[in-house]
Amino acid sequence: MSGPALSLRGLVLRFGGLLAVNDLTMEVPRGGIVGLIGPNGAGKTSVFNVVTGFYKPASGYVEFSPQEGPARKITGLPPHEICRAGLARTFQNIRLFGNATAVENVMAGAYVREKSRWWMNILPLFPSAMREEREIRESAAAMLERLGLEKYMDAAASSLPYGAQRRLEIARALSTKPSFLLLDEPAAGMNPQESAELLTFIRNLRDEFSLSILLIEHDMKVVMGVCEHIWVLDQGSLIANGKPDEIKKDPRVIEAYLGKEAANA
Amino acid sequence: MSAERGAKKVRNRFLTVLAIISFAVFLQQAPNLLDGYKIRIMNMIAINAILGLSLNLIYGMAGMFSLGHAGFMAVGAYVSALLILTPAQKTAMWILDPIAPWLLGVHAPFLISILAAGLAAAFFGWLISMPVLRLGGDYLGIATLGFSEILRILITNLTPITNGPLGLKGIPAHTNLRVSYGILLVTLFCTVRLMKSNFGNVIKAVRDDETAARTMGINTFQTRVLAFTIGCFGAGVGGALMGNIITTIDPRMFTINQTYNTLMIVVIGGLGSITGSVVGSVLVTVMLEWLRFVENPIMIGSTQLFLSGKPGMRMVIFSLLLIGVIIFRREGVMGMKEFSWDRLFSFFSRQRGDAA
Numbered sequence: 001m002s003g004p005a006l007s008l009r010g011l012v013l014r015f016g017g018l019l020a021v022n023d024l025t026m027e028v029p030r031g032g033i034v035g036l037i038g039p040n041g042a043g044k045t046s047v048f049n050v051v052t053g054f055y056k057p058a059s060g061y062v063e064f065s066p067q068e069g070p071a072r073k074i075t076g077l078p079p080h081e082i083c084r085a086g087l088a089r090t091f092q093n094i095r096l097f098g099n100a101t102a103v104e105n106v107m108a109g110a111y112v113r114e115k116s117r118w119w120m121n122i123l124p125l126f127p128s129a130m131r132e133e134r135e136i137r138e139s140a141a142a143m144l145e146r147l148g149l150e151k152y153m154d155a156a157a158s159s160l161p162y163g164a165q166r167r168l169e170i171a172r173a174l175s176t177k178p179s180f181l182l183l184d185e186p187a188a189g190m191n192p193q194e195s196a197e198l199l200t201f202i203r204n205l206r207d208e209f210s211l212s213i214l215l216i217e218h219d220m221k222v223v224m225g226v227c228e229h230i231w232v233l234d235q236g237s238l239i240a241n242g243k244p245d246e247i248k249k250d251p252r253v254i255e256a257y258l259g260k261e262a263a264n265a
Numbered sequence: 266m267s268a269e270r271g272a273k274k275v276r277n278r279f280l281t282v283l284a285i286i287s288f289a290v291f292l293q294q295a296p297n298l299l300d301g302y303k304i305r306i307m308n309m310i311a312i313n314a315i316l317g318l319s320l321n322l323i324y325g326m327a328g329m330f331s332l333g334h335a336g337f338m339a340v341g342a343y344v345s346a347l348l349i350l351t352p353a354q355k356t357a358m359w360i361l362d363p364i365a366p367w368l369l370g371v372h373a374p375f376l377i378s379i380l381a382a383g384l385a386a387a388f389f390g391w392l393i394s395m396p397v398l399r400l401g402g403d404y405l406g407i408a409t410l411g412f413s414e415i416l417r418i419l420i421t422n423l424t425p426i427t428n429g430p431l432g433l434k435g436i437p438a439h440t441n442l443r444v445s446y447g448i449l450l451v452t453l454f455c456t457v458r459l460m461k462s463n464f465g466n467v468i469k470a471v472r473d474d475e476t477a478a479r480t481m482g483i484n485t486f487q488t489r490v491l492a493f494t495i496g497c498f499g500a501g502v503g504g505a506l507m508g509n510i511i512t513t514i515d516p517r518m519f520t521i522n523q524t525y526n527t528l529m530i531v532v533i534g535g536l537g538s539i540t541g542s543v544v545g546s547v548l549v550t551v552m553l554e555w556l557r558f559v560e561n562p563i564m565i566g567s568t569q570l571f572l573s574g575k576p577g578m579r580m581v582i583f584s585l586l587l588i589g590v591i592i593f594r595r596e597g598v599m600g601m602k603e604f605s606w607d608r609l610f611s612f613f614s615r616q617r618g619d620a621a
């Protein structure tokens with residue numbers, strides 16, 4: 001087993017005077033399911049935005065080890081190249097291509113791996129391009145089926161029920177063929193039964209697609225149930241990390257979530 | 266289920282081919298059935314549809330609000346005209362300044378000149394897209410409008426190449442129904458194929474959510490540059506055809522008004538709908554012609570109707586109509602949807618069902 005799939009080293013991110021991420025160093029092992037938790041405004045989503053290239057850190061860097069090949073620094077790369085390197089993500093406030101159908105959403109995700117050029121599909125002159133288009137459509141359909149979304153295949157993405165939209169976002173992310181998946185609050189808005197199913201769902205995804213997963217979540221049942229390791233942020237700083245059982249008992253974590261009195265009680 | 270789908274697909278293909286063939290037969294007969302004026306309107310419908318489709322790609326599909334269409338049309342119109350005018354015509358026409366010597370002998374057949382027009386417009390589109398598409402959003406409209414005016418003023422002042430404000434006259438007319446609808450058919454075919462390919466999904470993805478698109482590995486800047494450049498190619502082709510059918514071009518033809526007409530086609534037809542642009546072109550072209558009557562004095566008894574006969578009235582009325590569309594049916598006639606035989610059939614069967 002080689003080094004971690006993802007490591008953050010001394011990340012600092014500022015918004016004006018606000019220190020959103022303060023000297024964060026953490027890592028995710030290959031094949032692991034790791035949680036990133038913390039109270040509202042702790043800086044969790046900001047970490048995702050740095051990792052995926054939307055924000056440039058003031059200092060520090062992110063290193064990513066793809067499935068094959070050596071670890072490389074991805075800080076400074078534009079988001080589309082970070083995706084090409086093998087990182088995919090979902091968003092806290094679902095961001096689907098709303099006017100497109102479910103299958104078109106997944107197909108658009110597969111474009112990053114498409115080899116044929118855009119003009120090859122205008123005239124039916126390139127059998128390889130036509131074959132690739134057909135394959136992309138077929139594997140998009142298969143992906144929807146795998147995630148239990150086949151009945152929404154040709155429905156507009158924005159018309160799907162909430163839980164289905166979350167799953168569609170995951171399907172779209174998976175169609176970019178990632179080796180690393182970042183999930184920003186996958187259980188948000190789900191009912192207890194749905195979030196219970198989410199546990200096995202996430203584990204199966206990891207095994208089937210050989211992923212490493214970093215997830216942000218407020219639902220403690222989900223976090224404790226699925227994560228093998230947990231990192232806790234508060235006001236941009238790391239306050240604890242460890243196995244779920246250790247985190248549950250950690251007084252600093254309890255204090256950050258519930259206030260001082262609860263921690264002392 | 267899937268067999269039924271397959272059968273429907275065959276039926277729809279058949280109907281589409283049948284519709285195209287019957288329309289072709291109609292076009293063949295049109296010169297015997299229609300007078301010159303109506304034929305000209307038919308031609309304008311095809312040309313406006315080409316223009317509408319090209320702006321629709323930029324604005325409707327890729328979500329870039331461009332107000333530069335007239336400038337790219339002008340480039341196309343001039344390039345095509347300069348390639349098909351004979352050396353004798355050119356020598357006679359340039360009276361303010363002599364024509365640039367290299368230009369005198371440049372000549373190409375009509376269809377090649379159309380292709381060159383598209384390529385030249387695409388080149389200018391690509392050139393401006395580099396700095397301007399980085400702006401995005403509302404600035405894009407202003408910047409493209411500015412660029413379009415710059416092109417127009419360049420054309421007005423580069424007298425050795427463009428004959429300046431006098432424009433070009435006596436352009437050999439090659440555009441007939443066969444040409445204009447032939448090129449429209451090719452444009453339609455390419456647009457449909459492009460938008461049905463996965464690259465079409467990508468173009469729409471960039472429009473719907475740029476952040477998500479970038480996260481999914483899409484180089485959004487490159488995608489927009491490409492969509493913009495392809496759209497400008499269409500503008501060049503449409504401009505060339507328009508110049509050719511009028512046989513006279515000058516810089517005043519390509520003001521913001523021209524962009525505005527095309528914009529109306531796209532908005533009325535439905536942003537992002539291919540068939541919508543064709544429908545929009547029919548509506549706008551016919552309406553613009555029909556509304557000409559309000560620019561003539563309308564007499565009721567012996568008194569002239571208020572405001573009738575004022576030049577520019579048809580644009581006033583047209584603008585009011587456009588505002589009406591935006592208020593009451595923002596998605597245009599077609600919305601983002603496309604015409605399909607399935608929808609037509611289900612519409613009729615529903616009608617029958619209601620009657621029973």
Ligand SMILES: Nc1ncnc2c1ncn2[C@@H]1O[C@H](COP(=O)(O)OP(=O)(O)OP(=O)(O)O)[C@@H](O)[C@H]1O
Pocket residue numbers: 015018020038039040041042043044045046047092
């Ligand atoms: N683009 C931005 N500009 C300025 N401030 C920002 C920006 N994005 C986030 N912030 C601020 O940075 C801090 C961390 O925000 P972030 O969204 O990362 O928190 P979070 O841990 O994801 O919270 P939540 O659990 O509510 O999603 C917050 O105080 C937030 O207001």
Ligand SMILES: [Mg+2]
Pocket residue numbers: 044045046092
């Ligand atoms: Mg967040």
